[in-house]
Amino acid sequence: MFVRLVYESFRRQKRRKLLAGAAITLGVTVATAMIAVATDIGDKINRELRTIGANLVVTPQEDTLDVEIGGVNLKPPSDGAFLNEADLPKIKGTFWHNNITAFAPMLPVNATLQRDGKTENLTLLGTYFAKPVAFGKEEFSTGVRSTYPWWRVTGAWPDDSSHDVLLGERLAAKLSAKAGDSLTISRQQSRVSGILSTGGAEDDEVVAPIALAQEILGRPGAVRRVYVSALTKPEDALARRDPKSLSGPIYDRWYCSPYPQSIAFQLQEAIPHSHAEQIRQVAQNEGAVLTRIEGLIFLVTLAALFASALAVSAAMATAIFERRAEVGLMKALGAGRMAVASVFFAEATLLALIGGFVGFAAGGMLARQIGRSIFDSRISISPVLLPVILAIAVIVTFAGSAAAIRKAVGLDPVFALRGEL
Amino acid sequence: MSAGATHVGQPHSAKDVAASRAQSLHTSMFVRMLLRAAVLRRGRAASALFAMVVAASVATAMLNLYVDVQAKLRREFRNYGANIILVGKGGASLPEGALAQASSVIAGRGVVAPFALVVARTSDGQPIVVAGTDFERVRQLDRWWSVSNWPSTPQQALVGVRAMSVVSPKNQAFDLEFQGHTIHVAPAGTVQTGAAEDSRVYLALPDFVSWTGVQPSTIEVAATGSPEEIAGIMHQLEQAIPGADVRPVRQIMEGEARVLGKTRATLLAAAALIILTAALCVLSTLMGWVFDRRRDFAIMKALGASDRLLNGFFAAEAAALGATGALIGFVLGVGIAAWIGRVNFHAAVMPRFSILPVVLAGSMVVTLISAILPISLLRRVQPAVILRGE
Numbered sequence: 009m010f011v012r013l014v015y016e017s018f019r020r021q022k023r024r025k026l027l028a029g030a031a032i033t034l035g036v037t038v039a040t041a042m043i044a045v046a047t048d049i050g051d052k053i054n055r056e057l058r059t060i061g062a063n064l065v066v067t068p069q070e071d072t073l074d075v076e077i078g079g080v081n082l083k084p085p086s087d088g089a090f091l092n093e094a095d096l097p098k099i100k101g102t103f104w105h106n107n108i109t110a111f112a113p114m115l116p117v118n119a120t121l122q123r124d125g126k127t128e129n130l131t132l133l134g135t136y137f138a139k140p141v142a143f144g145k146e147e148f149s150t151g152v153r154s155t156y157p158w159w160r161v162t163g164a165w166p167d168d169s170s171h172d173v174l175l176g177e178r179l180a181a182k183l184s185a186k187a188g189d190s191l192t193i194s195r196q197q198s199r200v201s202g203i204l205s206t207g208g209a210e211d212d213e214v215v216a217p218i219a220l221a222q223e224i225l226g227r228p229g230a231v232r233r234v235y236v237s238a239l240t241k242p243e244d245a246l247a248r249r250d251p252k253s254l255s256g257p258i259y260d261r262w263y264c265s266p267y268p269q270s271i272a273f274q275l276q277e278a279i280p281h282s283h284a285e286q287i288r289q290v291a292q293n294e295g296a297v298l299t300r301i302e303g304l305i306f307l308v309t310l311a312a313l314f315a316s317a318l319a320v321s322a323a324m325a326t327a328i329f330e331r332r333a334e335v336g337l338m339k340a341l342g343a344g345r346m347a348v349a350s351v352f353f354a355e356a357t358l359l360a361l362i363g364g365f366v367g368f369a370a371g372g373m374l375a376r377q378i379g380r381s382i383f384d385s386r387i388s389i390s391p392v393l394l395p396v397i398l399a400i401a402v403i404v405t406f407a408g409s410a411a412a413i414r415k416a417v418g419l420d421p422v423f424a425l426r427g428e429l
Numbered sequence: 430m431s432a433g434a435t436h437v438g439q440p441h442s443a444k445d446v447a448a449s450r451a452q453s454l455h456t457s458m459f460v461r462m463l464l465r466a467a468v469l470r471r472g473r474a475a476s477a478l479f480a481m482v483v484a485a486s487v488a489t490a491m492l493n494l495y496v497d498v499q500a501k502l503r504r505e506f507r508n509y510g511a512n513i514i515l516v517g518k519g520g521a522s523l524p525e526g527a528l529a530q531a532s533s534v535i536a537g538r539g540v541v542a543p544f545a546l547v548v549a550r551t552s553d554g555q556p557i558v559v560a561g562t563d564f565e566r567v568r569q570l571d572r573w574w575s576v577s578n579w580p581s582t583p584q585q586a587l588v589g590v591r592a593m594s595v596v597s598p599k600n601q602a603f604d605l606e607f608q609g610h611t612i613h614v615a616p617a618g619t620v621q622t623g624a625a626e627d628s629r630v631y632l633a634l635p636d637f638v639s640w641t642g643v644q645p646s647t648i649e650v651a652a653t654g655s656p657e658e659i660a661g662i663m664h665q666l667e668q669a670i671p672g673a674d675v676r677p678v679r680q681i682m683e684g685e686a687r688v689l690g691k692t693r694a695t696l697l698a699a700a701a702l703i704i705l706t707a708a709l710c711v712l713s714t715l716m717g718w719v720f721d722r723r724r725d726f727a728i729m730k731a732l733g734a735s736d737r738l739l740n741g742f743f744a745a746e747a748a749a750l751g752a753t754g755a756l757i758g759f760v761l762g763v764g765i766a767a768w769i770g771r772v773n774f775h776a777a778v779m780p781r782f783s784i785l786p787v788v789l790a791g792s793m794v795v796t797l798i799s800a801i802l803p804i805s806l807l808r809r810v811q812p813a814v815i816l817r818g819e
Binding site: 031035042045057059075157158206285289290292293301303304311322325326378381 | 476480483484487490491494498501502505506508509510546548555556557558571573574575591592595621622623624625628676677678679680681683684687688691692694695696698699700702703705706707709710713714716717720721765769772773774
């Protein structure tokens with residue numbers, strides 16, 4: 009009898025059930041999409057923040073002081089210690105290799121440029137543009153095109169295995185050189201593949217594949233420093249502690265959190281004789297920006313959950329209120345409070361489960377759409393969330409119906425049937 | 430709060446509507462029916478009003494945040510330091526008074542800090558970059574500098590962590606020599622940034638100028654405002670200081686624009702979803718409320734009320750509810766936005782009164798739709814059928 013009541017209620021009141029079901033579906037859709045966006049927003053914004061540049065730098069342990077002003081190096085070039093280029097792929101072998109989006113080695117050398125019989129002293133910066141690097145079975149491409157996305161090139165980016173170079177725009181204007189010109193730089197023949205504009209010191213420099221800089225310096229495999237772009241977690245009290253002072257489990261937690269400090273620590277372990285640290289301008293501020301945006305979206309998600317809970321409750325309350333006459337009839341025929349309530353709760357559960365399933369799927373698609381149109385990347389929702397979302401849908405539907413059901417159960421059948429309430 | 434009280438504030442619009450249609454006797458009846466309807470069915474009216482208030486407050490809060498979040502996040506981005514750099518043309522020093530001119534152009538719209546750089550030698554002949562600057566300004570401009578102790582008196586230096594081991598390994602006072610002139614300074618503290626600053630020694634600008642005779646070659650500016658405002662500031666700086674190259678710090682500007690754009694787009698999507706949900710919540714509650722009153726409707730019709738009067742009656746009721754809900758919701762929403770601002774950005778989100786008409790109009794539209802829809806369904810039904818409860 010109970011099952012038949014519920015079944016017939018769904019069969020005969022299709023319109024009403026559809027309305028309530030639609031409200032639940034919509035509520036769950038919005039809630040699912042917002043939860044998916046909120047859990048992924050940190051990662052997405054973190055990637056956007058990487059456009060500001062590398063947040064970690066690796067230097068030789070025994071490094072001498074940099075003596076450079078405005079990008080011009082005033083120190084004898086062979087002075088000081090170097091890192092070994094062969095060690096760089098090990099960066100991708102660290103615990104946090106998935107968080108390291110890119111790295112670029114730098115080797116600034118002093119060079120002379122002959123052109124039209126004149127000799128010009130300048131800085132040549134050797135680096136990777138988009139060099140394919142292999143670590144174990146993993147192949148990836150890295151270089152300044154990923155670490156410094158704001159660098160603009162008129163012409164073409166040089167190939168990392170060639171002798172082509174980029175000329176900084178102010179230097180190019182001074183030399184009145186353009187893309188395609190041939191140059192002799194410190195007795196090396198090379199070709200200008202493009203003009204580089206960065207808004208920084210590089211505008212006065214020549215940027216070349218690192219092999220060319222190493223040849224000019226006469227030290228194959230030498231790297232002065234490595235800039236690393238990593239997705240990090242905002243710093244907290246634990247992050248600032250000295251790893252040497254931490255004990256067992258706390259040390260593990262520190263080591264296994266992607267703080268700028270712990271990634272720097274692991275880079276130092278991976279590359280022999282190196283010293284890694286955060287570039288505070290980038291690393292510190294991105295933590296602040298990230299915290300703010302995550303906090304904002306979290307609060308907005310709460311608002312979305314609240315609004316959808318309310319919408320579901322309102323729809324359920326209306327749906328039950330409209331069925332007073334039915335309640336009156338059931339009670340007149342001798343149904344107890346429990347019997348009436350259980351019919352309604354069973355219906356609510358059924359509606360919540362159906363709405364929850366459909367809403368979860370729709371919300372997943374909505375989140376994906378938001379990810380694609382705003383961030384050009386996927387926002388996926390893990391299936392683990394499905395039971396949680398279903399549970400929330402059932403609870404909210406129950407909560408929304410509870411007041412209306414209590415009122416319906418308390419109705420005097422006489423009044424209810426006469427429609428006087 | 431009784432729903433009746435909320436209707437008291439609204440009889441003017443209802444009066445106006447009615448006055449154009451009916452004589453004074455009918456007018457007072459019209460108003461009385463509006464008020465009594467709300468008072469007698471207090472519970473239902475209150476739940477409809479509650480839904481309206483929630484929807485309006487959520488919409489207000491979201492719109493307020495959407496408008497204000499850009500300004501709030503820009504402030505966070507100013508912590509990245511300079512977004513404009515002034516350098517002397519062709520590597521020369523900046524003309525004298527450039528700092529004062531730059532400061533007067535910025536005038537409260539940001540922070541300006543001068544930098545002068547030379548390569549000096551330590552007492553054992555090592556070259557080292559020494560910079561002269563204004564510590565008070567740098568403190569505001571470059572907040573990420575991790576400084577153990579800022580210099581406060583003349584002849585004190587701020588030493589980079591890596592320079593420290595070269596010039597003053599035992600934290601003792603040291604000499605610096607530049608073109609035959611020597612200065613004796615004491616380290617006040619160390620600075621750590623992970624960048625070029627770590628290898629430098631920073632002196633106060635007066636000390637630096639009297640020692641080297643070199644004027645600042647760079648002025649860093651952290652200007653606040655939208656991209657257009659910053660472009661305007663750059664133009665003004667170019668005009669005011671012709672001897673300087675004014676350059677944007679592109680990575681900061683581009684990164685800022687990207688992150689702000691994406692955050693705003695996400696917020697807009699969230700706001701649209703939330704407002705849609707809230708509007709549908711109002712729609713379903715109100716439609717239920719109006720459906721519920723089909724008996725009133727049938728009796729009025731049976732007593733000879735015209736379709737126009739009935740429409741006017743329910744529309745006026747819906748409009749009154751919408752307006753009341755929107756006003757209360759606006760106040761609440763401004764409160765919510767301000768709270769989010771305080772919790773998340775540590776600065777209040779200012780109420781935008783330009784949002785009020787939008788929220789008001791939106792609420793009226795939603796309530797009118799949810800009143801007119803059931804009415805147009807009921808109109809086709811004979812009053813006798815409704816009154817018999819079928």
